[in-house]
Amino acid sequence: MSDKPVPTPSEDTARFWEACNEDRFVVQRCTDCGTERFYPAAACPNCWHTDFEEVELDGTGTVESFTVVHRAPTEAFEADTPYVVALVTMGAETDVTVMANVLADPGDVSVGDSVTMTWEERDGQQLYQFELAE
Amino acid sequence: MGSTQRVAVTGIGESPIGSTPDMDSINLYATACLEAVDDAGLEKDDIDGLVTGYSLVDPKLMHSTVVADYLGLNLSYNESLRLGGATPFVGVCHAANAIRQGQCENVVIAFGDNRRTGFSKGDGVSNLATEVGHPEFENPFGPMVPSLYALIARKHMAEYGTTAEELATVSVACREHASMRGKGQQTDPIEVEDVLSSGLISSPLHKLECALISDCAGAVVVSSADAAADTRAPVELTGYGEGHGSEYIHRRNDLLYSPAVESGSTAFEMADRTPDDVDVAQLYDCFSITPLMLLEDLGFCEKGEGGSFVRERGITVDGDLPVNTHGGELSYAGAGVFHILEAARQIRGEAAETQVETDVALAHGVGGVLSTNATLLMEAW
Numbered sequence: 001m002s003d004k005p006v007p008t009p010s011e012d013t014a015r016f017w018e019a020c021n022e023d024r025f026v027v028q029r030c031t032d033c034g035t036e037r038f039y040p041a042a043a044c045p046n047c048w049h050t051d052f053e054e055v056e057l058d059g060t061g062t063v064e065s066f067t068v069v070h071r072a073p074t075e076a077f078e079a080d081t082p083y084v085v086a087l088v089t090m091g092a093e094t095d096v097t098v099m100a101n102v103l104a105d106p107g108d109v110s111v112g113d114s115v116t117m118t119w120e121e122r123d124g125q126q127l128y129q130f131e132l133a134e
Numbered sequence: 135m136g137s138t139q140r141v142a143v144t145g146i147g148e149s150p151i152g153s154t155p156d157m158d159s160i161n162l163y164a165t166a167c168l169e170a171v172d173d174a175g176l177e178k179d180d181i182d183g184l185v186t187g188y189s190l191v192d193p194k195l196m197h198s199t200v201v202a203d204y205l206g207l208n209l210s211y212n213e214s215l216r217l218g219g220a221t222p223f224v225g226v227c228h229a230a231n232a233i234r235q236g237q238c239e240n241v242v243i244a245f246g247d248n249r250r251t252g253f254s255k256g257d258g259v260s261n262l263a264t265e266v267g268h269p270e271f272e273n274p275f276g277p278m279v280p281s282l283y284a285l286i287a288r289k290h291m292a293e294y295g296t297t298a299e300e301l302a303t304v305s306v307a308c309r310e311h312a313s314m315r316g317k318g319q320q321t322d323p324i325e326v327e328d329v330l331s332s333g334l335i336s337s338p339l340h341k342l343e344c345a346l347i348s349d350c351a352g353a354v355v356v357s358s359a360d361a362a363a364d365t366r367a368p369v370e371l372t373g374y375g376e377g378h379g380s381e382y383i384h385r386r387n388d389l390l391y392s393p394a395v396e397s398g399s400t401a402f403e404m405a406d407r408t409p410d411d412v413d414v415a416q417l418y419d420c421f422s423i424t425p426l427m428l429l430e431d432l433g434f435c436e437k438g439e440g441g442s443f444v445r446e447r448g449i450t451v452d453g454d455l456p457v458n459t460h461g462g463e464l465s466y467a468g469a470g471v472f473h474i475l476e477a478a479r480q481i482r483g484e485a486a487e488t489q490v491e492t493d494v495a496l497a498h499g500v501g502g503v504l505s506t507n508a509t510l511l512m513e514a515w
């Protein structure tokens with residue numbers, strides 16, 4: 001069992017985390033204004049329209065920024081230091097930015113790097129992560 | 135349109151700072167309030183408004199009501215405000231608005247906590263670490279609060295060529311001021327090299343680029359023009375503004391801009407001033423990157439030039455724009471409220487060894503990850 005935090009799905013996020021368990025990263029696309037929204041929510045933050053369609057992203061992205069964590073926030077992360085926490089802009093046509101770890105040697109990661117999504121199992125929940133693209 | 139009657143900062147006060155294991159959170163708040171009211175030359179019964187922050191150590195459902203009860207205050211304006219480090223700055227804005235509406239005459243704004251000794255060890259870092267990030271979409275990946283600002287710092291370096299030395303210079307300047315004043319939690323002078331060898335917390339931020347964790351509280355009295363007439367050393371609050379953005383860093387449209395752009399321009403417009411008029415700036419400095427971003431977003435330099443500003447123009451008392459003349463959160467104490475007190479001291483001429491010739495002083499506060507911002511401008515009464 002991991003001591004690291006495992007997401008607790010809410011009414012808004014349950015469908016998202018279920019899709020993760022099929023190794024699919026899905027976002028909501030507003031059926032009115034087209035905004036792709038992440039994290040999942042009951043209304044579009046752009047126009048407050050409540051209907052949406054689910055869109056699966058292809059898992060490619062670009063490192064917008066990153067940090068190498070040397071001092072862990074909690075004991076559960078101590079064994080992993082130093083590790084990379086990154087903001088990744090997803091795909092070519094979305095505004096979706098995701099925070100996750102880049103599972104790589106911290107010295108190999110740069111802003112602008114291409115990354116692809118990978119999956120980590122944590123207490124029965126699949127969690128999206130990234131690795132450097134080939 | 136609201137009234138535009140003049141409002142003043144009339145009193146400033148602070149608790150002991152650093153480690154005060156014999157004082158709990160409410161005690162710190164009360165001590166700062168008493169000193170601020172006394173400093174103004176006002177009495178208990180003159181106070182009809184209170185804005186307090188919150189306590190992570192000793193949470194209350196209605197914090198300001200608890201502080202009012204402790205101090206026996208009779209209030210016509212009462213507000214518990216919780217906007218992270220921006221809390222007392224926004225509190226001053228709200229107090230000024232309430233005074234202009236005629237709801238109250240003298241408002242105390244207080245903020246602090248006993249985060250250094252109030253938590254059991256380990257708890258403190260964990261508590262602060264999970265206070266800011268998104269519980270489902272950020273915290274599972276193990277960022278701590280410095281990581282969230284480090285993401286901005288790294289982007290700034292990648293985009294504009296900002297260097298580690300330029301960021302470290304912010305910490306060195308704050309320490310120099312605390313050292314000159316001989317007051318604060320950390321007063322031993324440091325060099326850029328000391329900062330860069332202090333150990334990475336979350337790259338590119340080193341230990342000496344992170345705010346202190348302190349037991350402390352500060353308080354400010356804001357008064358109507360009529361009430362200010364009877365006070366010892368009023369300072370005019372000539373402009374103020376708020377700007378509010380995303381709490382969660384992954385939701386930011388642009389990592390390199392903060393809502394300080396909006397809070398600053400609102401304050402400057404109200405005061406009919408420009409950044410060029412400002413003689414001293416007390417800029418929230420939870421991390422070294424924060425003042426650097428604020429120099430840009432408040433208009434003291436162009437976007438991307440914060441690094442060269444601190445390196446070439448200088449932010450110490452003999453530089454172009456002295457910043458954090460008390461030592462800031464990086465050296466004086468880990469709560470942003472003291473920036474407000476220091477702006478008032480500079481206008482009053484009470485800033486001792488770091489006094490600079492000041493007609494216009496700015497204080498700027500930040501909550502979250504450069505999420506909520508408030509800018510205050512002060513001038514002689």
Ligand SMILES: [Zn+2]
Nearest residue numbers: 030033044047
């Ligand atoms: Zn929409």
